[in-house]
Amino acid sequence: MAAMAKVILPGGEAIEARGVSFLELLGPRAKEAAGALWNGQLLDLREPVPPEGEVRILGLRDPAALEVLRHTAAHVLAHAVTRLFPGTKLAIGPAIADGFYYDFLFPNPISHEDLPRIEEEMRKIVAEDLPLERVWLSRSEAERLLRERGEDYKLELLGEIPGEKISFYRQGDFLDLCRGPHLPSTGLVKHFKLLDLAGAYWRGDPNRDMLTRIYGTAFPTQEELERYLRWREEARRRDHRTLGPQLDLFSIQNDTIGAGLVLWHPKGARVRRLIEDFWVAEHYKAGYQLVYTPHIGRSRLWQTSGHLDFYRESMYAPIAVEGQEFFLKPMNCPFHIAIYKTKTRSYRELPIRYCELGTVYRFERSGVLHGLLRVRGFTQDDAHIICRPDQVEEEIRNVLRFALFVLRSFGFTEFTAYLSTRPEKFIGNPEDWERATEALRKAVEGEGLSYEVKAGEGAFYGPKIDLEVQDSLKRPWQLTTVQFDFNLPERFDMTFIGPDGREHRPYMIHRALLGSLERFFGILIEHYGGAFPVWLAPVQAVVLPVSEGDIPYAEEVAAKLLAEGIRAEAWTREGKTLRWLVREAQIQKIPYILVCGAREAAEGKAALRLRTGEDLGPRPLDEVIARIREAASTRSSGL
């Protein structure tokens, strides 16, 4: 009895099959199917059912089918483009996390205004419900075909495909070199949208052609597509570059100050100060010592550190003074090392943990600057831990725990860790790498974090752990980095005297928890949508008089709150109605609005309205004060 494969349909029904293709097996049910999963491999439905084993048919709504759907959507896009813009050369068109894209070389530039036309043409192709056929060509046929059509990029790809039988997919008059899999027909790509247009280098290489990339997304249902578009809209609404000026937090003035240089306005500075105070207090508690170091240093320092050899293109030009050259610091490490080296260190002193909110300057190409998230001058929440080899494991564990505590305090609850291991080119000895990598791995596992190993992705000077958080919109941000350095201790000849009376080389660990204050602030603004939790809100409470006669009482209430350590303001501007003031306070996302009129004044109360819009009515002042202090001291996200 020959072996049979067990084919499980989306509904759970199982069929034994042998010697047929999936399409034949499924018949009309193929209209609801996107592909087949066999031993973790995605199979095309046109292929024969494998001889044995278990195969799961993916329904259109199956998350694993999304990739197939989007890949087919990319083909529909390419098809539409070839119809509308003859002479366009095709490059590649894969599915990506949020959708798909296709790279083209257009004979003439196109712009955003062309997207609706292309989308319209795509809808026609979907309405035509063209079946996608898989076509196998011999290598020479494939080459001739692509050459005839002038598909230079595809020819290059062909050269890298092994084997003699080359897979193409055909839908109507459109034929594309492609490994698949694809949906059975274009009619199944119903819910899609083109989103963006951007330049992209062929094969990501800046020395090669600049292609035009069209981004789009596709979903199995209209609801999911709409949900995704709403999510994009929400992200746009929370953009820190919009909220920053609107809430008067910061500005970046390229024509007066310079690109990538941030001005922290009073309210933004207030938030930053709160972050810094928390950060410093917790670092002292955790056994760190705060240091301050200058913004510039002599060129010999950067010579020793190796920055002038390896990092110079990211550094600002030298400043010449009295025949010496100084450089703006791109990193704090050399200064911390210099503090370490001011005396002979004993093994008994270690670990030494220097921390600093150190402002550094890096020359970033203008094209990569982005609001607060990518700037040229920024303050790292930096620390360097110098320890003995036998202390490495505990130090790493403590750093990781500390990082998680700090990030959780800012309302982040989802974390992913990335462990980057030794690359091909590295310095130091493999035993040290091994020990360091294992310490990192144990620490992550000990904290129960899910992690991914990025083999060979470590810097040449040491392995590292990065922590990624997810914000309230489920977007990932890499914040914490914990990085071993086997390079700088050598270069600076850092030593400590061991119990044996001899010099030993310490381990050094770089570490930043928030990354930079500028970037972190930008992320926080988006995470909270500008509505900071009470402990971080620049203004925690605003007191609004009902009419001019209530101003004295409003000022008295605000003064009382201030005396209780609450960041409060009385808005007593003439000529503004209560309605106007309430609206303004809501827009400013101030957590507590205290309305004070004659009724409240008579009873020593304030009418409490929350940022959420909830009106709690008149409350005794003491109750309001207790409530605000409680929310602030617990760093709660609630009001």
Add this chain to the structure above:
RNA sequence: GCCAGUGUAGCUCAAGGGGUAGAGCAUCCGCCUUGUAAGCGGAAGGUUGCCCGUUCGAGUCGGGCCACUGGCUCCA
């Protein structure tokens, strides 16, 4: 740095295919005395990102810079 797009008042945006810039909000001045998301009227505010050029005439057309947006590349 590269591709595409954008740059008009403090902010958000208008000005058919070239004919000496307009609105709302904010600001200032009045009036209104206000009870939970914009009360009314008036005034002031611009070398249209910068520099060249075409033209009798440029916000508008051409070139070059600068900056921003979306990406790509980069981020030891």
